Amino acid sequence: MSKIKCKCGHENPFGTVLCEKCGRPLTEEAKQSEVVDMRYEGSARRSQTYKRSIIDKIWNFFSSVKIGVSIIIAVLATSAIGTLFPQKFYVPVQTPEDLLAYYERLYGFIGTLYYKLGFYDMYNSWWFKVLIGMLGTSIIIASVDRVFPLYKSLKRQRTKRHPSFMKRQRIYGEGTALTPDLSLEKAEEKLKEMKYNVKKEDGAVLAEKNRFSRWGPYVNHTGLIIFLFGILLRGIPGFYVDDTMWIREGELRSIPGAPDYYLKSNQFIMEMYTKEEADEVFGKALDRVGSIVKNYQTDVSLYKKKEDGLPGSTDMEFVKDYSIIVNKPLKFDGYNIFQMDYRLNELKSMKMKLIEKETGDSFGEFTIDLDDPKGVYELENGATVNLIGYYADYAGVENGEPVSKSPVPNNPAFIFDMRTPEKPQGEKSFVAIQQTLETEENAYQVKFVSADTRHISGLTIRKDKTLYILLLGGIIFMIGVIQGSYWNHRRIWVQKGNDGNLLVAAHTNKNWFSLKKELESVKDYAGLPKYVDRRDTDIESEQEEGEK
Amino acid sequence: MMELADLSANLLLVSFIAYLVATAFFGGAIKKASSETTYKKSRWGQIGITITVIGFISNLGYFITRWMASGHIPLSNMFEFTAAFGMMLVGAFILLFYLYRTPSLGLFALPIAIIMIAYASMFPKDITPLIPALQSHWLVIHVITTVIGEAILVISAVAGLVYLLKNVDLTKPSRERFWLEAVMIALVLVIGFVVSSTTFKLTGYEAHFTYIDKEDKPKDIEYNYPPLFGMNEYEAQTPEAMTPWIEMPAIVNAKTLTTFVWSVATGIVLYLLLRLSIRRPVATLLKPFAKKANSQLMDEIGYRAVLIGFPVFTLGALIFAMIWAHEAWSRFWGWDPKEVWALISWLFYAAFLHLRLSQGWEGKKSAWLAVIGFIIIMFNLIAVNLIIAGLHSYA
Numbered sequence: 019m020s021k022i023k024c025k026c027g028h029e030n031p032f033g034t035v036l037c038e039k040c041g042r043p044l045t046e047e048a049k050q051s052e053v054v055d056m057r058y059e060g061s062a063r064r065s066q067t068y069k070r071s072i073i074d075k076i077w078n079f080f081s082s083v084k085i086g087v088s089i090i091i092a093v094l095a096t097s098a099i100g101t102l103f104p105q106k107f108y109v110p111v112q113t114p115e116d117l118l119a120y121y122e123r124l125y126g127f128i129g130t131l132y133y134k135l136g137f138y139d140m141y142n143s144w145w146f147k148v149l150i151g152m153l154g155t156s157i158i159i160a161s162v163d164r165v166f167p168l169y170k171s172l173k174r175q176r177t178k179r180h181p182s183f184m185k186r187q188r189i190y191g192e193g194t195a196l197t198p199d200l201s202l203e204k205a206e207e208k209l210k211e212m213k214y215n216v217k218k219e220d221g222a223v224l225a226e227k228n229r230f231s232r233w234g235p236y237v238n239h240t241g242l243i244i245f246l247f248g249i250l251l252r253g254i255p256g257f258y259v260d261d262t263m264w265i266r267e268g269e270l271r272s273i274p275g276a277p278d279y280y281l282k283s284n285q286f287i288m289e290m291y292t293k294e295e296a297d298e299v300f301g302k303a304l305d306r307v308g309s310i311v312k313n314y315q316t317d318v319s320l321y322k323k324k325e326d327g328l329p330g331s332t333d334m335e336f337v338k339d340y341s342i343i344v345n346k347p348l349k350f351d352g353y354n355i356f357q358m359d360y361r362l363n364e365l366k367s368m369k370m371k372l373i374e375k376e377t378g379d380s381f382g383e384f385t386i387d388l389d390d391p392k393g394v395y396e397l398e399n400g401a402t403v404n405l406i407g408y409y410a411d412y413a414g415v416e417n418g419e420p421v422s423k424s425p426v427p428n429n430p431a432f433i434f435d436m437r438t439p440e441k442p443q444g445e446k447s448f449v450a451i452q453q454t455l456e457t458e459e460n461a462y463q464v465k466f467v468s469a470d471t472r473h474i475s476g477l478t479i480r481k482d483k484t485l486y487i488l489l490l491g492g493i494i495f496m497i498g499v500i501q502g503s504y505w506n507h508r509r510i511w512v513q514k515g516n517d518g519n520l521l522v523a524a525h526t527n528k529n530w531f532s533l534k535k536e537l538e539s540v541k542d543y544a545g546l547p548k549y550v551d552r553r554d555t556d557i558e559s560e561q562e563e564g565e566k
Numbered sequence: 567m568m569e570l571a572d573l574s575a576n577l578l579l580v581s582f583i584a585y586l587v588a589t590a591f592f593g594g595a596i597k598k599a600s601s602e603t604t605y606k607k608s609r610w611g612q613i614g615i616t617i618t619v620i621g622f623i624s625n626l627g628y629f630i631t632r633w634m635a636s637g638h639i640p641l642s643n644m645f646e647f648t649a650a651f652g653m654m655l656v657g658a659f660i661l662l663f664y665l666y667r668t669p670s671l672g673l674f675a676l677p678i679a680i681i682m683i684a685y686a687s688m689f690p691k692d693i694t695p696l697i698p699a700l701q702s703h704w705l706v707i708h709v710i711t712t713v714i715g716e717a718i719l720v721i722s723a724v725a726g727l728v729y730l731l732k733n734v735d736l737t738k739p740s741r742e743r744f745w746l747e748a749v750m751i752a753l754v755l756v757i758g759f760v761v762s763s764t765t766f767k768l769t770g771y772e773a774h775f776t777y778i779d780k781e782d783k784p785k786d787i788e789y790n791y792p793p794l795f796g797m798n799e800y801e802a803q804t805p806e807a808m809t810p811w812i813e814m815p816a817i818v819n820a821k822t823l824t825t826f827v828w829s830v831a832t833g834i835v836l837y838l839l840l841r842l843s844i845r846r847p848v849a850t851l852l853k854p855f856a857k858k859a860n861s862q863l864m865d866e867i868g869y870r871a872v873l874i875g876f877p878v879f880t881l882g883a884l885i886f887a888m889i890w891a892h893e894a895w896s897r898f899w900g901w902d903p904k905e906v907w908a909l910i911s912w913l914f915y916a917a918f919l920h921l922r923l924s925q926g927w928e929g930k931k932s933a934w935l936a937v938i939g940f941i942i943i944m945f946n947l948i949a950v951n952l953i954i955a956g957l958h959s960y961a
């Protein structure tokens with residue numbers, strides 16, 4: 019495309035609004051306006067220039083801040099809808115039918131609708147992901163569209179600007195000065211004192227400060243993109259492990275998601291705040307809400323399979339002991355193991371005794387290990403008890419057979435064959451908690467004595483290689499917002515006009531009050547002409563009031 | 567330890583009173599001055615800010631002594647969190663006062679802080695021990711940064727309100743007048759909560775119930791208001807208490823609903839009384855106090871507050887929050903309602919900045935956005951805690 023040649027001789031790229039060098043308005047619109055739009059220095063941005071091909075159209079769509087803001091609002095709104103009712107992962111049921119029933123039972127018609135529309139799993143839905151993708155695209159395109167032209171025109175700007183540029187600034191003043199050259203010199207001195215970068219050229223002064231803050235938005239957008247990229251990576255296998263395990267006290271288990279590692283739980287501890295030990299300041303609160311948990315902890319030993327161990331063997335070496343507590347995960351080799359959940363008092367073993375019903379005489383006690391129930395228990399006086407059936411989680415009888423609904427000993431039941439010298443052919447008995455069934459009246463009975471319990475810890479295993487990428491994105495984002503928000507780009511132009519006039523103009527991308535304060539002190543020191551802020555209407559009316 | 571706790575409560579009272587007195591002085595500064603320029607240097611304004619700073623120091627004293635008494639940072643329940651919010655709001659105001667020296671801001675920021683502290687005081691004030699998930703130094707880092715960030719952001723809404731009170735024409739009905747009055751009503755409703763809650767507390771009202779929660783478990787509950795709504799399958803344990811009008815399903819916390827309805831009813835009565843006695847919108851009462859503020863300055867303070875607050879908020883509510891969530895719950899982000907609402911606030915302020923920078927949304931538009939931002943922050947603080955309870959729920 020053709021270049022636009024300005025009267026000052028500079029060749030500007032097609033689409034430029036204000037000459038990169040002298041600032042003369044180049045378009046009709048800019049020539050007509052009273053205050054020019056200084057946002058990107060009137061530079062030629064791709065999105066403002068090319069509008070024809072499909073690619074141009076897509077580019078223009080995503081580079082528009084209106085569209086960007088609409089996408090942000092769309093993400094915001096969908097996120098908000100997702101908090102109306104609990105999301106799928108906070109609901110105690112998982113199958114589709116149960117989920118539907120759950121939302122219907124608790125939230126009625128709206129709950130059903132919520133489920134049907136897929137809002138119950140909002141943040142994993144395809145449209146939410148598409149929105150996030152569009153957000154990322156928009157950030158990239160909008161930034162690229164602006165940053166290069168902006169960089170170029172700030173680099174090429176000349177010290178001396180055309181009066182038509184000066185006149186169209188928001189802060190502008192014009193007037194005679196007794197000694198224009200002296201004023202310029204003094205202005206330069208004062209501006210330098212205020213840490214401005216001052217350039218001089220042919221009766222013109224340009225003072226500039228904090229240009230770097232203009233790059234803040236682009237830096238922070240880069241941080242956001244790095245963050246989103248990190249999230250994208252988690253989909254790749256190996257970058258991200260998320261598993262859970264339940265482990266009983268005394269148990270040794272391989273760690274899911276962490277091959278070659280084994281964990282042994284030595285103990286699970288749950289402690290409450292007690293009124294005696296807690297400071298008296300907590301007394302009232304404990305009275306009000308009852309008990310408050312102080313600590314959840316699993317004491318574990320970590321093992322690793324030996325380097326030279328045979329595949330499939332359990333030849334292990336001890337790595338370390340650790341107490342996993344909430345907020346203090348066990349860390350090793352990029353993995354983190356967290357204390358997440360617990361179950362108290364699972365049955366571990368039951369102590370039984372064999373008695374003669376009539377006399378109550380005992381043949382002694384035996385202990386059934388519920389993880390690994392043995393077949394035959396030898397007792398005193400030649401009696402034996404043979405365990406011929408074990409149902410860990412007894413749930414009634416189906417088709418004449420007792421059934422267990424899980425391997426977890428929630429409700430253990432047993433079938434015993436009891437042999438004594440008196441009844442060498444044996445008697446059978448079905449024993450569950452609180453009940454004993456016999457096919458025919460027996461002379462002997464297995465009676466429950468006591469039970470041993472243990473606790474179970476619910477642990478979560480995480481490995482997340484993307485964390486550092488996410489953190490990097492976060493840090494870059496923070497640098498960018500701080501750079502863009504806590505500093506601002508200020509420029510002050512002072513130059514000699516025709517016939518001994520002095521022109522003053524100033525621009526900043528934000529925080530005009532501080533700019534005016536600085537300009538005020540330059541004006542007073544160097545005797546510059548009066549200027550106005552064409553946005554501040556209150557000041558004028560106030561001055562009028564004051565004059566009355 | 568108990569003495570420290572008492573000292574702490576007294577310091578909070580001192581700061582509360584100081585803020586009230588300082589508000590009066592800022593009001594005086596504006597009454598006395600003839601224009602923006604003169605009131606900037608007014609004696610009244612000087613005294614006002616001095617008293618505010620004294621109150622703030624006492625408020626910090628409350629915070630530190632309570633921290634010492636309990637052994638953990640006082641940001642772990644509804645009372646502590648909201649009171650800290652009020653305190654930080656004053657801190658943020660002091661910061662912006664020294665940047666711009668405008669008493670108008672104080673005249674509106676301090677009452678909001680006062681209402682917030684009063685609101686906080688309606689919740690149980692006992693010092694509670696920390697549950698395991700909160701036992702982390704990240705609690706301190708995350709919550710303090712977040713509260714500071716939010717408080718600075720709220721200052722933008724205060725500046726926005728002043729701007730709107732000055733620039734919205736209240737003599738003729740309009741959409742803007744309607745919404746401005748709605749904001750006034752919302753503030754009166756909060757006062758309604760404080761008034762009704764204090765009244766029933768002074769009379770010592772209590773009503774016990776048992777009920778069945780949504781997981782079908784029996785529970786106990788104690789109302790401090792006459793129960794208008796009953797919990798799911800409730801049974802009264804206090805015979806002389808009133809019988810609830812209707813029973814609510816298990817998903818509704820009927821106690822919260824009762825409190826809400828009492829507060830709203832009280833607030834409406836207050837509002838109507840006020841309205842009947844002045845016979846014009848309540849916002850017009852405040853307009854004279856906003857008249858001398860410079861619109862351009864208020865607009866800039868509103869923007870500046872967002873610029874200062876946004877990075878702090880991002881750091882506290884997103885970055886530190888993620889780091890801590892990763893330590894405590896094994897994932898840096900879990901779409902818990904409180905987290906999502908922090909994200910929503912953040913996105914909202916990002917939209918605010920973009921609209922302002924690129925679409926030129928300044929003046930009234932920007933002021934309204936700041937007010938909406940305030941509403942979102944308060945929603946996250948209050949409604950999400952009380953209604954959409956998630957992992958973060960304090961109540």
Ligand code: HEM
Binds near residue numbers: 083153156164239919
């Ligand atoms: C949640 C996502 C985003 C965040 C947190 C964010 C953050 C920011 C911030 C803090 C600024 C500086 C504003 C100011 O100084 O007042 C900014 C500027 C900007 N943003 Fe974003 N942004 C996001 C998304 C987007 C999107 C989707 C677009 C696409 C249109 C976009 C385009 C821009 C542009 C064009 C600027 C102005 C740059 C300049 O004038 O120097 N941003 N952004």
